[in-house]
Amino acid sequence: xxxxxxxxxxxxxxxxxxxxxxxxxxxxxxxxxxxxxxxxxxxxxxxxxxxxxxxxxxxxxxxxxxxxxxxxxxxxxxxxxxxxxxxxxxxxxxxxxxxxxxxxxxxxxxxxxxxxxxxxxxxxxxxxxxxxxxxxxxxxxxx
Numbered sequence: 001x002x003x004x005x006x007x008x009x010x011x012x013x014x015x016x017x018x019x020x021x022x023x024x025x026x027x028x029x030x031x032x033x034x035x036x037x038x039x040x041x042x043x044x045x046x047x048x049x050x051x052x053x054x055x056x057x058x059x060x061x062x063x064x065x066x067x068x069x070x071x072x073x074x075x076x077x078x079x080x081x082x083x084x085x086x087x088x089x090x091x092x093x094x095x096x097x098x099x100x101x102x103x104x105x106x107x108x109x110x111x112x113x114x115x116x117x118x119x120x121x122x123x124x125x126x127x128x129x130x131x132x133x134x135x136x137x138x139x140x141x142x143x
Contacts, residue, residue, distance in 0.1 A: 013055035020048030028119055029112075038115035042122025049123075050130050058134055069131065072124030079117030083110040 024045040031037025053061040062068075087096035087110065099109045 009051075009055045013052045017048045017052050020044055020051075024048070024119075028115060031115055038118030039122055041115075042119040043126070045119070045123050046126035046130070049127055053130065053134065058131055058138075061131075065127070069124045069127035072120045073128070074124075076117040076120030076122075076124060079113055079120065081117075083113040083117065086110055 024041040026041075027036040027044060028038055028041035031041070049061060049065065052064065084094045086098040088094060090096075090098070095110075095114075097109060097111050099107055101107055
């Protein structure tokens with residue numbers, strides 16, 4: 001089960017990753033009215049995946065994530081660009097906030113879409129950097 005780290009680190013990573021991801025979603029959603037937002041939420045999520053990476057190895061983290069970290073960067077940038085279009089279509093300046101009331105009392109907004117894009121860019125960039133450093137370290141160890 002645990003390949004890279006100790007047994008305690010492996011169990012802790014499995015327990016903490018879901019908690020960190022839930023906390024990151026809380027920070028993402030809270031960021032419009034209080035401190036928080038996409039950037040800090042992406043940092044918290046990346047920290048959870050980094051802990052899992054150190055405990056279980058690169059392959060286990062990639063199989064858990066199911067998406068390449070670089071793809072998260074592209075998706076985040078796409079969401080950021082898409083968040084500007086509704087205002088433009090209504091003849092308003094870019095980044096003018098738009099809100100839509102959906103069924104079940106849910107409100108969707110362009111600031112939330114933008115924050116989700118920031119979240120994915122930060123998560124993808126940090127995971128790309130961390131996995132690159134792990135690969136370099138493993139390559140140095142094999143010499």
